[in-house]
Amino acid sequence: MKIALIGNKVQQAEWETRPAAEPIDWLSHPAELTDQTICIDLLFEEKVEHELALVAFQKTGGVVVVNAVAKTCPELPVGFCRLNGWTGFLEKERIELVCENESMLNQLEEAFLKLNRQPEWVKDQIGFIAPRVxxxxxxxxxxxxxxxVSDKNQIDLAMQLGTNYPMGPFAWAEKIGKAHVLHLLEKLSAESPRYKPASLLKEEVYA
Known part of the structure; x- marks a missing residue:
C-alpha cells in the first residue's frame, strides 16, 4: 500500500503534527500520481479541476478520497470517498469519513491507521458532523x-473560557476560511432556515 496526500504547505504542516507510521508522498496535483494505491486530495474543495486526473487514477485501480465537506457522495464521481479535510481538523486523531463502497472499507481503515488517524465512519450528509455544528x-x-453583543475578541475569549474551546468562533472561521464556512451554511440553509448565513459573514466574505 502506497499513500499519496495532495495538499498545500499549511495542510501538510497541520497533518504532520501526528506523524504517519510509514512514509507518505506529498503532491501538489493528482497528475503527479505514479505508483500510489490510495490518493487523499485535501485540495479538492478548492481545486475541482483535479477531478479528471483523479478519475483517471481511479480507473487504474486507485482509491480516491477527497476533501468534500459541502458535498455528498452522489455529487461526486462514482466511487469517490469523502473526508472532512478542513484546516483545523487535520491534526485530530479521529477523522470523519464517508465511503459508500463497502469493499474499500478495510483498505481505507488500514490506510488511515498507517497515517496515525482513526477513521470515524459517518452518515453521508452535507457538512459531516463537526463542521456542521x-x-x-x-x-x-x-x-x-x-x-x-460584543466585539470579536471578547466573543472568542468568552467561548474559550466559558466552554473550554481551543479557539473562539471567529478564530475558527479564519483558520477554516470564511468562504468555506459561508458555502456550507448556504447549502445547509436549503435544508433548514436555521442555517441561514449571517449578513455580516456574507459582507466579510464578499468584501
Missing part, C-alpha cells in the same frame, strides 16, 4: 456581533 456556532457568533 462548528459553522452553526460561527454563524451565531456573527449574529451576536451584528447585534452589538
Amino acid at each position: 462548528l459553522c452553526s456556532i460561527i454563524n451565531e457568533a456573527y449574529l451576536a456581533l451584528s447585534e452589538g
Whole structure:
C-alpha cells in the first residue's frame, strides 16, 4: 500500500503534527500520481479541476478520497470517498469519513491507521458532523456581533473560557476560511432556515 496526500504547505504542516507510521508522498496535483494505491486530495474543495486526473487514477485501480465537506457522495464521481479535510481538523486523531463502497472499507481503515488517524465512519450528509455544528456556532457568533453583543475578541475569549474551546468562533472561521464556512451554511440553509448565513459573514466574505 502506497499513500499519496495532495495538499498545500499549511495542510501538510497541520497533518504532520501526528506523524504517519510509514512514509507518505506529498503532491501538489493528482497528475503527479505514479505508483500510489490510495490518493487523499485535501485540495479538492478548492481545486475541482483535479477531478479528471483523479478519475483517471481511479480507473487504474486507485482509491480516491477527497476533501468534500459541502458535498455528498452522489455529487461526486462514482466511487469517490469523502473526508472532512478542513484546516483545523487535520491534526485530530479521529477523522470523519464517508465511503459508500463497502469493499474499500478495510483498505481505507488500514490506510488511515498507517497515517496515525482513526477513521470515524459517518452518515453521508452535507457538512459531516463537526463542521456542521462548528459553522452553526460561527454563524451565531456573527449574529451576536451584528447585534452589538460584543466585539470579536471578547466573543472568542468568552467561548474559550466559558466552554473550554481551543479557539473562539471567529478564530475558527479564519483558520477554516470564511468562504468555506459561508458555502456550507448556504447549502445547509436549503435544508433548514436555521442555517441561514449571517449578513455580516456574507459582507466579510464578499468584501
